[in-house]
Amino acid sequence: MAIWVTTARKSGATMAARCLTRRNMVNGGGSCSAFPKSHHSLNALAGKKEKENSSSLLGFWRFKSTKASAAAAVDQLYSSDEDVTNNHQGLDFPGGHVSYTRSLNFISNSSTQNRVPCYRVLDDNGVLIPAAGGGSNSGDFQFHHHQQPLISQQTALKMYREMVRLQVMDTIFYEAQRQGRLSFYLTSTGEEAISVAAAAALTPDDVVMPQYREPGVLLWRGFTLREFADQCFGNKDDYGKGRQMPIHYGSNKLNYFTVSSPLATQIPQAAGVAYALKMEKKDACVVTFFGDGSSSEGDFHAGLNFAAVTESPVVFVCRNNGWAISTNVSEQFRSDGIVVKGQAYGIDSIRVDGNDALAVYNSIRAAREIAVKQGKPVLVEFLTYRVGHHSTSDDSTKYRPVDEIEYWKVTRNPVNRFRKWVEGNGWWNEGEESELRSATRKQLLQAIQAAERTEKPVLEEMFNDVYDETPSNLREQHVQLRETIKRHPGDYPSDVPV
């Protein structure tokens, strides 16, 4: 009895809850007999008593009856299975009201059974899937009216074109790395639909914070092939001024924040950007991308939690492509993917077929609307497959079967699938396809040649932008380095202008 009394300073609700301990029941803790009928009054009493000191509280409860007859109230305290939802028999705890249950059941792990279903619009042959119950597509408005592919021919064609250009760009740059012309590259093969279609569903004011496998967003927003090449070659036209490794693109005019190598660091930053947008009352949201592996990082959990608590307009997009370098998802987490994690943080979440361009487009449109209009975060999990190697430093055939890769490359190819739908509508044909591919290839080769020939940034750029103005110690270091290079030119690269 004394146990709960000593902690009587806590909320009256807690005290009432503690009343239910078996010990008190067995002793017929008299005060608790009042509980089922009028637990509100008990709380009110306790609440009032809260402000007085604990000794008077002690006094209040101590002299209540301890007769066994009071224990008859026990049955009324435990609801039967049928009236679990009877709020009258719920409990108040910090965090709100909960109903309680007599049965000891653990919520079971849903990673193998009862998995969250995945939204898709086109089947594997690029044909619109009919609505549930047959009939036309306009029928199933289960979640949101944006489920209907309300996409114009113009948008669809632009999406398709950029997906093709992304494919060609990846192929050529990858080959360039293999030929020794680029030091590093990372493809989006198999995930073209995600970055392009998601970008298509956003406005230019929406801020994008990428991981590194989303150059499709830049392509959609107008980054030129030459600009991509400049960054990869680190020449003086690179917006990053040659300081970062290839594929670490960034463009503040296109609202695409510079790629930073450590995983998941952009997730809490996205909550911050959304906070800024909210403070400035802008009609825009933040969209941040990350992979299945990044969902294990601490920053992921903290970032989602923060966005939920601060009610920020962020759309969290997870590209669950099954692999984090050589780590398969079964070794990454035991949950049902990432969609259930959003739920855990109180965030509306959806799982989508990431290889279905229309599904990607629709879901991001809908997610953006929720984020902007309701001012709260949303999580979208795209299921997809990483067809390419993690990067040019990886050979994925070492840890996964070649025929698995082939299957996804050919049979489940997102670009081919969308092509079938676009051609099925009469908007595209083989002639335009080969023309686009060869034109893009040509432009890329030209861009690479031009970027390769362009001068590197001057040595001084190595010391600029560390701070807003270059401090004296860095100016000194620059001068010293320049002098060392002048004395021993043979020991230093000749293509960096001193």
Place this chain on the structure above:
Amino acid sequence: MDRDNRVCVMGEDVGHYGGSYKVTRGLADKFGDLRVLDTPIAENAFTGMGIGAAMTGLRPIVEGMNMGFLLLAFNQISNNCGMLHYTSGGQFTIPIVIRGPGGVGRQLGAEHSQRLESYFQSIPGIQMVACSTPYNAKGLMKAAIRSENPVILFEHVLLYNLKERIPDEEYICNLEEAEMVRPGEHITILTYSRMRYHVMQAAKTLVNKGYDPEVIDIRSLKPFDLHTIGNSVKKTHRVLIVEECMRTGGIGASLTAAINENFIDYLDAPIVCLSSQDVPTPYAGTLEEFTIVQPAQIVTAVEQLCQ
């Protein structure tokens, strides 16, 4: 926050609670819950959040409840805060201020007695300043907020109760300047934060013994104000550094190297650096006192240097 509505504060318990050391008291009432944001407990997350907000045009001030907790934010501070202005080619700036109480307090235990300035000093792209008086605290804070660079402002747990008459009007202290506390002729004593007070106490004793120490509060931990320090060394030819960092890899170690490199010709004796010992700070009050530099040690060191 009155002057510029882009300035906002984020951290644990900074809102209604007013902050663990009451630095932000009253701000939430005046500016609202959004501008003075109470965050969940995830230092990496709210530091990251501050960085994202800064990149988008706000001027956030991130508070670490105790500086030591910012070790959890090291990834964000080093890899992003310090680097993104550089790696983005200057496209994105991060005008963030990261501040909090640190240093050895009174029996706070090892984990709450960290001196992060030694861990952070290598990170390129950030500036570090340490305040020590109400006057320079106000001035440095304002300068830090106005700076376009990320600034880490080190406050000390034991200095919050200091009282001083300071001007009501706006003023800033230069982020890169050291403060001349007591001009002198015999020896240059370089110090910062709480150790300034131990040095001034020792100075009283030294003056009684006939010495004339020049005491400089270096304030700017990154970069060092080698101009002021250099002028002092050229005058006195003897240097004593008194810091609260640990012996290994502390601010004193870097400062010793910097002075040796630049002013070796002006030194009549090797630089002496008094630091805390390389041990986790014990909880027991007496042991805690032994780990940090005490005025008596400072007096002895000066006497030895000036022989």
